[in-house]
Amino acid sequence: MRMYDLIYTKKLGGALSPEQIAFWVKGAADGSIPDEQSSALLMAICWRGMSTEETLALTLVMRDSGKRLDLSSVPGLKVDKHSTGGVGDKTTLILGPIVAACGVPCPMFSGRGLGHTGGTVDKFAAIPGLKVELSEAEFIRSLAETGFANSAQTGNIAPADKKLYALRDVTATVESIPLITASIMSKKLAGGADALVLDVKCGPTAFMKTLEEARGLAQSMVDVGTAHGMQIRALITRMDAPLGWAIGNALEVMESVEILRGEHGDSELAEMSFRLAAEMLIMGGAAQTLPEAQAKVQASIQSGAAIETLRRFVALNGGDVRALDDFSLLPQAGKVVDILADRDGYITAIDGRGLGLLAMELGAGRKNQNDVLDLGVGIRVMAQVGKYVRMGDVVFRVYAKAADNIFSRLYLDTLQLTETAPPITPYLLSHIIQ
Numbered sequence: 001m002r003m004y005d006l007i008y009t010k011k012l013g014g015a016l017s018p019e020q021i022a023f024w025v026k027g028a029a030d031g032s033i034p035d036e037q038s039s040a041l042l043m044a045i046c047w048r049g050m051s052t053e054e055t056l057a058l059t060l061v062m063r064d065s066g067k068r069l070d071l072s073s074v075p076g077l078k079v080d081k082h083s084t085g086g087v088g089d090k091t092t093l094i095l096g097p098i099v100a101a102c103g104v105p106c107p108m109f110s111g112r113g114l115g116h117t118g119g120t121v122d123k124f125a126a127i128p129g130l131k132v133e134l135s136e137a138e139f140i141r142s143l144a145e146t147g148f149a150n151s152a153q154t155g156n157i158a159p160a161d162k163k164l165y166a167l168r169d170v171t172a173t174v175e176s177i178p179l180i181t182a183s184i185m186s187k188k189l190a191g192g193a194d195a196l197v198l199d200v201k202c203g204p205t206a207f208m209k210t211l212e213e214a215r216g217l218a219q220s221m222v223d224v225g226t227a228h229g230m231q232i233r234a235l236i237t238r239m240d241a242p243l244g245w246a247i248g249n250a251l252e253v254m255e256s257v258e259i260l261r262g263e264h265g266d267s268e269l270a271e272m273s274f275r276l277a278a279e280m281l282i283m284g285g286a287a288q289t290l291p292e293a294q295a296k297v298q299a300s301i302q303s304g305a306a307i308e309t310l311r312r313f314v315a316l317n318g319g320d321v322r323a324l325d326d327f328s329l330l331p332q333a334g335k336v337v338d339i340l341a342d343r344d345g346y347i348t349a350i351d352g353r354g355l356g357l358l359a360m361e362l363g364a365g366r367k368n369q370n371d372v373l374d375l376g377v378g379i380r381v382m383a384q385v386g387k388y389v390r391m392g393d394v395v396f397r398v399y400a401k402a403a404d405n406i407f408s409r410l411y412l413d414t415l416q417l418t419e420t421a422p423p424i425t426p427y428l429l430s431h432i433i434q
C-alpha cells in the first residue's frame with residue numbers, strides 16, 4: 001500500500017477502505033509515514049470529508065492505538081461527559097460530584113488548557129495538593145470509593161490522536177467534523193465508560209459557528225458512539241459569552257463550589273450543568289424521566305450530598321479539603337483591579353475568546369504547551385448578556401500578579417453595548433437523544 005494513493009483518492013473525493021485508514025494511522029503513529037504525507041491527507045479530509053463508515057473506521061483504529069480502560073470492577077453503568085469547550089466552562093467540576101452523589105459512577109479524563117481555552121485539569125490543580133494525574137489503579141479506586149474520577153489523559157489512551165492532533169494544530173486542519181469526531185470518540189471509547197453525554201458548543205467562538213454545523217458534529221459523534229454500543233446523547237448549547245462569572249483556575253473552583261453549595265443555582269452555568277447531569281442520571285439508570293432526574297439533581301445539592309462527594313474526591317486524591325470552605329487557602333492573585341463601563345447600554349455580547357486571551361496574558365492559560373500557570377489569576381465577569389450597565393459600573397474584576405499591565409480598553413473592547421435590550425436566546429439550542 002502507498003500513502004500517495006490514499007492522498008490522491010481523497011483529493012478526488014473518493015472513500016478510503018478500513019485497511020487504508022489503518023495503514024495510515026499506524027504509520028503516522030509509529031513514524032513510518034512522514035508528517036508531510038499525513039498533513040496532506042488531513043487537508044484532503046478537511047475539504048472532501050469522510051463517510052460515516054470511514055469515520056467509524058478512523059475512530060476504531062485510533063481507539064485501538066493504545067490502551068482501553070476496563071472499569072468493569074466498578075458496579076453500575078459508568079457515564080462520562082464531553083464538552084467541545086468554552087471559556088469559563090467548569091461544568092465537569094459541578095456535574096461530576098452531582099452525578100456521583102446520585103449513585104451513577106462518573107469517570108472522566110480531562111485536558112490541560114492551551115491558548116484561550118481553559119482545561120479541567122488546570123482547574124482541579126488549583127485545589128492545593130490534589131493529584132490530577134492518576135494512575136489507572138488510582139483512577140479506578142477514586143471511581144469505586146467516591147463515584148467520581150477525574151485525571152489528566154494518560155499518554156497511552158489513543159496515542160495516535162496525540163500525534164494527529166499535533167499535526168492538525170499546525171496545519172489548520174482542526175475544524176473538520178470527521179476528524180473531530182474520531183479524535184474525541186476514540187478517547188472516549190478507550191476511556192471505558194458505558195454512556196456519554198456531549199455538550200456541543202455553537203457560536204462565533206466555538207469550533208462550530210452555526211446550528212447546522214453543530215448538529216452535524218453532534219450527529220456524527222452520536223452515530224459513532226451508537227455504532228460501538230455506547231449510549232450517547234448530545235446537547236447543543238449557545239456559546240456567545242464566557243460560561244459563568246469566573247475565568248481563571250482558582251476562581252473557577254470557587255464558582256463551582258458555590259454552585260454545589262446551592263448558591264447561584266439560577267445562573268446559566270448552573271442550569272446547564274444541572275441539565276447535563278440530569279441526562280447522565282437517565283443514561284445511568286438513576287431516573288426514568290427528565291423531571292425525575294432534575295429533582296434528583298436538586299436534592300443532591302440541597303441535601304449537601306454533591307458537595308460532600310467533591311470533598312471525598314478531593315480528600316482521597318491528596319487535596320486540602322479545607323480550601324473548599326475557606327477560599328483564602330486557594331491560590332491568590334497579588335492585585336485586584338476593577339474595570340468600569342465607559343458608557344451606558346445593554347450588553348448584547350461578550351467576546352469569550354477575547355477574555356480567554358486576556359486571562360492567558362495574566363497567566364491563567366498557556367501560550368505554549370510547557371508554560372507554568374499562575375493558578376490564582378483571572379477575571380470575574382460582572383457583565384452579563386442582556387444586562388443594562390451605566391457608565392462607572394464595574395463590568396470586570398481582574399485578578400492579576402501586578403496592577404501595572406492592566407489596560408481597561410482591552411477589557412471594555414470585549415463588550416458589545418446597544419441602546420435597546422437584546423433578545424435573550426435560551427442556552428439550549430437543540431438536542432439529539434436516541
Ligand code: URA
Nearest residue numbers: 174179180181183184
Ligand atoms: N478536542 C479533541 O479532543 N479533539 C478535537 O479534534 C477537537 C477538540
